[in-house]
Amino acid sequence: MTSLPVQPSPRRLGLVIDLDICVGCHACAVNCKEWNSGGVSAPLTDLLPYDAEPDGVWFNRVHTYEVGEGAEGRTVHFPRSCLHCAEPACVTVCPTGASFKRAEDGIVLVDEDLCIGCKLCSWACPYGAREFDQDAGVMKKCTLCIDRIYNETFAPEDRQPACVATCPASARHFGDLGDPTSDVSRLVANRGGYDLMPEMGYAPTNKYLPPRPRQQSAGCTGAPEKLAPAAPAPGGLLGWLDRLLSR
Amino acid sequence: MIAATASSLENPCIPHYPSSSSRPPPARATACWPSSILAPLDVLPADWRFGFVALALALGAITVGLLASLFHLGHRERAWRALSQWRSSWLSREGVAAIATYLPAAAFGILWIFLGKVSVIAGALAALCAIVTICCTAMIYQSLKPIPRWHNGWVLPNYLLAALMSGALCLALVVQPFGPHPGISALAVAAVAMAAIAKVGYWRAIDGESATSTSGTATGLGHLGEVRLFEAPHTSQNYLLKEMGFAIARKHAIKLRRIALVAGYGLPFLLSIVPLLASGWPGSIAAFLAAPLGMSGIFVERWLFFAEAKHAVTLYYGRSAI
Numbered sequence: 165m166t167s168l169p170v171q172p173s174p175r176r177l178g179l180v181i182d183l184d185i186c187v188g189c190h191a192c193a194v195n196c197k198e199w200n201s202g203g204v205s206a207p208l209t210d211l212l213p214y215d216a217e218p219d220g221v222w223f224n225r226v227h228t229y230e231v232g233e234g235a236e237g238r239t240v241h242f243p244r245s246c247l248h249c250a251e252p253a254c255v256t257v258c259p260t261g262a263s264f265k266r267a268e269d270g271i272v273l274v275d276e277d278l279c280i281g282c283k284l285c286s287w288a289c290p291y292g293a294r295e296f297d298q299d300a301g302v303m304k305k306c307t308l309c310i311d312r313i314y315n316e317t318f319a320p321e322d323r324q325p326a327c328v329a330t331c332p333a334s335a336r337h338f339g340d341l342g343d344p345t346s347d348v349s350r351l352v353a354n355r356g357g358y359d360l361m362p363e364m365g366y367a368p369t370n371k372y373l374p375p376r377p378r379q380q381s382a383g384c385t386g387a388p389e390k391l392a393p394a395a396p397a398p399g400g401l402l403g404w405l406d407r408l409l410s411r
Numbered sequence: 412m413i414a415a416t417a418s419s420l421e422n423p424c425i426p427h428y429p430s431s432s433s434r435p436p437p438a439r440a441t442a443c444w445p446s447s448i449l450a451p452l453d454v455l456p457a458d459w460r461f462g463f464v465a466l467a468l469a470l471g472a473i474t475v476g477l478l479a480s481l482f483h484l485g486h487r488e489r490a491w492r493a494l495s496q497w498r499s500s501w502l503s504r505e506g507v508a509a510i511a512t513y514l515p516a517a518a519f520g521i522l523w524i525f526l527g528k529v530s531v532i533a534g535a536l537a538a539l540c541a542i543v544t545i546c547c548t549a550m551i552y553q554s555l556k557p558i559p560r561w562h563n564g565w566v567l568p569n570y571l572l573a574a575l576m577s578g579a580l581c582l583a584l585v586v587q588p589f590g591p592h593p594g595i596s597a598l599a600v601a602a603v604a605m606a607a608i609a610k611v612g613y614w615r616a617i618d619g620e621s622a623t624s625t626s627g628t629a630t631g632l633g634h635l636g637e638v639r640l641f642e643a644p645h646t647s648q649n650y651l652l653k654e655m656g657f658a659i660a661r662k663h664a665i666k667l668r669r670i671a672l673v674a675g676y677g678l679p680f681l682l683s684i685v686p687l688l689a690s691g692w693p694g695s696i697a698a699f700l701a702a703p704l705g706m707s708g709i710f711v712e713r714w715l716f717f718a719e720a721k722h723a724v725t726l727y728y729g730r731s732a733i
Binding site: 166167168183188190193216217218219220221222225226227228229230231232233236237238239240242244253255256257258259260261262278279280281282283284286287288289290291292295296298300301302303358359360361362363364365366372374375 | 483484485486487489490492493494495496498499500501502503506551554555556557558623624626628629630631632634635636637638639640641642643644645647648649650651653654655722723724727728
C-alpha cells in the first residue's frame with residue numbers, strides 16, 4: 165500500500181547529522197555499505213568495481229562543499245542519505261505498493277519482492293536517496309538499519325544504525341525525533357537543527373545541525389593576549405648583556 | 412453518428428532519461444500517438460474499411476506504447492502489480508486507464524466493422540478513457556516536485572494538445588483515400604496551432620521561472636554564503652548522475668526548439684491547410700507529409716521535455732539552482 169499511514173505513530177525514528185563536527189572521513193558511508201552488503205538489502209551491487217569507472221549502490225554519500233568567500237569561507241562535509249520524510253512522494257508515486265512508510269516508526273522502506281524497477285520513486289525524491297540496483301532490477305535505499313536497531317541479538321548500545329555506530333567524531337545521532345524530550349530532539353532544539361529543502365514540502369525527519377560560528381579571536385579560551393616571561397629578568401653580567409643585545 | 416475522439420497513449424512508465432550518448436531517446440515519443448477512435452458526425456466516412464484502418468492504427472499504437480513501457484522495467488514479470496496502487500499513484504492510474512480503454516474501443520470497433528453500426532456510447536466511452544489516460548500520463552510528470560520544469564500547469568494541456576495534434580494528423584492521413592473531408596483537415600490545422608501555442612507557452616514559462624531550490628537550500632548552508640561543490644562523494648558516475656544528471660540535448664536546446672517549431676509544428680500546419688484549398692492529389696500528398704513531420708516534431712519536443720528538466724538532486728552535485 166503506497167498511501168501514507170492514516171494514523172502514523174508519533175514515533176519518528178531518524179538521524180541528526182552535525183555539520184560542525186563531521187570531518188568528511190566517509191566512515192559512515194563505508195560502514196553503511198559494509199553492513200548493508202550483508203543485511204536485508206543485500207547485495208548492494210557493485211558493477212565493474214576494479215575498473216576505471218566503477219559504479220555501485222550506496223545508501224550514504226559524503227559530499228564536501230566550499231561555502232562563503234575569503235576569510236569567511238569554509239569547508240563543510242555533508243553526508244547525504246534518506247531523510248525518512250513525513251510526506252515522502254517516493255512512496256505515494258509507487259505503482260506497485262513496494263514502497264511504503266511504516267506507521268509504527270516512520271521508516272521508509274522498499275519491499276524488493278514487489279518492486280518492478282520502474283524508477284519513478286527515485287525521480288520523486290529531491291534528495292537522491294534512492295539508488296537502482298541494475299543487477300537485482302529493483303530500487304534500494306537506506307533502511308535506517310532496521311535489521312540493527314530492532315536486533316535483539318545485539319547489546320542494547322549497539323542497536324543503532326551502522327553509520328551512527330561507526331562515526332569516529334560522533335557527528336551522527338540516532339533517535340526518536342517525534343518525541344520532543346528525546347536526546348536528538350533536544351540537540352536539534354539547542355543547536356538550531358534544520359530541514360533540507362523545506363520548500364519541497366516533504367517534511368524530512370532527519371535534521372542537520374549547522375556549523376557553529378567561526379571564532380575570530382582566541383580571547384574566549386581564557387588565555388592572556390601576551391605571554392609574561394616565565395622567569396624574572398636576570399641581573400649582573402648576564403642581565404647587562406641581555407639589555408645591551410636587546411637594543 | 413457521433414464525434415470521435417483522438418486518444419493518445421503513452422508508455423505508462425517513466426522512460427529512460429536520455430542523459431548519456433549511449434542511451435536511446437525515450438520510446439514514449441513514438442508511442443505518443445493519438446489513436447483516432449473516431450465516430451464522427453458526418454465528418455468521417457462511415458465506410459467499415461476506414462473504421463478498420465483507423466482503429467487498427469490507434470489500438471496498435473496503444474499496444475506498442477504499453478509493450479514499450481514494459482521493456483525498461485527491472486522486473487517485467489511483475490508489471491501487473493503496477494495496476495494496484497491507483498489510489499495514490501498517477502503511474503498506476505495511467506496503467507488502469509490505458510487498459511480500460513481497450514474495452515469500449517473494442518466494442519466500438521466490432522460494432523462498426525462487423526455490424527456496420529456506429530455506437531455513440533461506445534465511441535464516447537472510448538474517447539473518455541483515452542483522455543483520462545493522457546491526463547494520468549501528464550500528471551505523472553506534473554506531480555513531481557523535484558523537477559520544477561515539470562511541476563507546473565503547462566504540462567497537462569501540452570500533453571492533451573500534443574495528443575490531439577498527432578491524432579488529428581494521422582486521421583487526416585488515413586481519411587485521404589475516402590475523398591475530401593474538410594472537417595478533419597480543419598481539425599488538424601486547429602490542433603497543430605493549439606499544440607504549438609501550448610508548447611511555446613511552456614518554453615517561455617520554464618525560461619522565465621525563478622529558481623525553486625538552490626544549493627543553499629539543498630544543504631541548508633546558504634546563509635553562510637555561496638555553496639560550491641568542492642569534492643564529489645565518488646570519482647565516477649553513479650545511478651543518480653546517469654539517470655538525472657547531464658544531458659546532451661540541453662546543450663543544443665535552442666537549436667532543437669527551432670527544429671521542433673519549424674519542422675514539427677510550422678510545416679504540418681501549412682501542409683494541413685493544403686487539403687482545405689485543393690482537393691485531390693495535392694491535398695493527399697500534403698497530408699502524407701504532415702503526419703510524419705508532426706510526429707518527428709513531437710519526438711523532438713518530448714526529448715527536450717526530458718533533457719531540459721533539472722532534477723533537485725543535481726544541486727548536491729554542483730548545480731547552483733533549479
